[in-house]
Amino acid sequence: MFTREIKKGSTELLVLSLLEERARHGYEIGKLIELRSGGRLTYSLPSLYPALLKLEARGWIKGRWVEKSGERRRCFYRLTSEGRAVLARQKQAWADHVDAIKLIIEGDHA
């Protein structure tokens, strides 16, 4: 459905957006992307997990092992203040990009 390049280019924004609401673990992030996109966007572990680690290495998200009662120990990722600022910039950039693309591909119907 979507090319590998399109998916790769939007991974950062998707992950940061999902972590804006609250801290989540890796599997949950993958499932949410699939759920909210209506099954059109899916990420496997080998493509999503290295992306998560890259975001953490840049200091945009921070992982922490949490053991909740009755649940297994999981690494939860949360957005850092730097990540929040990056997300705001990326959201704006994507909106501008999509608007520009629409203007071009929809042509002049006026």
Add this chain to the structure above:
Amino acid sequence: MRDWQTFVRTHLPLTGVRPAREARLIGEVAAQLEDLYRDAILRGATDEEADRLAREHVADWNQLAADLAGVDRAARVPPIEQRVEAAVARRSRFRPVWIALATVQQNLRRATRGLTRRPGVAAVLILTLALGIGANSAIFGAVDAILLRPLPYEQADRLVNLFEHNRARGVSREDVRSTTTPTGSARPGSSMGRPPASTSRPPSPAWPGRAGL
């Protein structure tokens, strides 16, 4: 249910990753595969089906290991420019002298790492520097003793060396004693003396030569 930690540990060939980091990576991949397995069971899959689904989720373990190790390496040793920028950013709220010190500190660390990485080159460099500094010190010591250091007399800069030359007679004398010169007089018994300004007299007409300092 399968022990996913052991499964991932035997399949994920992580190399050059710190042990603590390796444990985290294996733990997290194992947790995600277990989530996948449990999710499949909840959706009605049999144990075998769920196990196969989770096991086959990662098609290329070597590629995954390379990707994870690559991220770890990049995170562990950022380029020196990034480290300097980070250090400068950390100290930006302080005075500029701290920024300069941070840069110097980073440069010293980089130099130390470079030298320890190539001890042979380091030894040659240090030996060359030592020889250069030693040779320069020796030459300066000699020049200082011969040319630069003043003689051990009071007001050594006012000492003069007297000589005389008679062109008509073709006579020269280096050892001038008790002789009046155009600029002053020397003390008897010494070829060198202090030229007092008040005692200077013109040269004697009986000695129509030249006297000098």
